[in-house]
């Protein structure tokens with residue numbers, strides 16, 4: 001169910017290839033040379049046209065200067081953040097958007113607005129950035145980590161439903177890598193159990209499920225504009241929602257518990273809250289970055305889909321599958337599985353070392369969050385023991401067992417990052433060629 005076809009691809013690639021509208025960061029640096037041996041065995045290192053990140057020009061410079069000269073640097077007196085919120089809601093097809101200081105703040109604000117606290121359980125995937133977990137812990141609620149669908153890298157929705165108990169307060173799926181989780185299943189489970197869904201869409205700007213933007217399905221969606229993200233203002237975030245009352249509560253929470261929009265500071269409104277406001281400078285950068293978002297999205301999409309075609313022909317390399325219903329993958333990450341058996345026993349670490357030597361930046365991605373000292377330590381945290389008791393915390397450790405995620409993260413998963421998909425189509429050919437070279441010479445590269 002892809003919206004991008006081959007004609008779109010050529011159009012999108014032409015933007016990048018010609019360095020036209022995508023401007024400074026996308027200029028080509030392609031030599032097109034390859035040698036038949038891997039670099040680690042003396043072959044010549046190819047060059048690529050991977051994009052620099054962030055991409056910006058005078059648009060950002062001027063937008064920042066305008067805010068500077070206006071003397072309205074904060075949202076309480078300025079107009080830029082409000083304008084950004086209107087535009088962001090529009091491109092996401094939601095009735096409302098609230099700008100906040102980070103993706104973490106977006107999640108934290110929504111949990112605050114839902115009054116999540118000690119004794120509550122929040123269901124989330126184990127395969128996510130630690131922020132999704134942290135916001136639950138900050139509220140002294142119990143994070144219930146759900147195993148991963150090894151084929152899609154997304155939350156296993158069957159296990160998600162099994163994780164629900166009478167204490168469950170909300171479901172918090174993540175659209176990891178920028179591809180949607182199985183939203184039909186998630187929303188159905190939420191409805192069946194009468195639980196709100198908060199989508200962690202921090203990596204999934206403009207991704208779509210059945211033609212509808214992610215972040216518009218649940219009660220609220222969280223987006224991150226941290227420096228590495230597809231939409232970036234160094235640090236920032238947004239909440240999207242179609243529920244006016246909920247977004248009002250979020251506004252109040254992120255504004256020290258102070259009344260509705262435009263209200264002045266006072267002595268509190270009787271609601272919990274903190275300061276998680278975005279500045280006008282960040283909003284100005286976001287509006288400027290948004291002028292390129294759609295085009296960049298198309299280039300990533302075309303390159304990501306093309307790379308998948310190439311990888312599908314290499315035994316032992318399996319790109320993350322998209323759930324049926326995905327009409328747009330934001331490709332914040334390009335994720336795939338490596339099978340050592342097809343590389344003559346070369347380990348994933350050896351594969352990564354060889355691929356990096358070829359000039360292809362890559363990593364293993366997330367590990368086993370449930371087994372980390374930090375997460376397991378929660379079972380001994382004095383506050384948690386006081387609220388939940390020893391028995392519950394012991395059982396909690398057992399509940400967080402995630403065997404499929406262990407398998408995926410221990411020796412299979414490999415990631416590329418989004419700027420790599422902003423280059424030329426020939427980069428994708430070169431990446432696939434590098435993988436093939438490594439495969440062909442795997443025996444010599446071992447050990």
Ligand SMILES: Cc1ncc(COP(=O)(O)O)c(C=O)c1O
Nearest residue numbers: 102103104129131202224225226
């Ligand atoms: C899945 C996920 N959730 C939450 C966050 C937190 O966003 P931020 O870094 O803007 O606080 C991130 C950021 O990397 C993320 O990837």
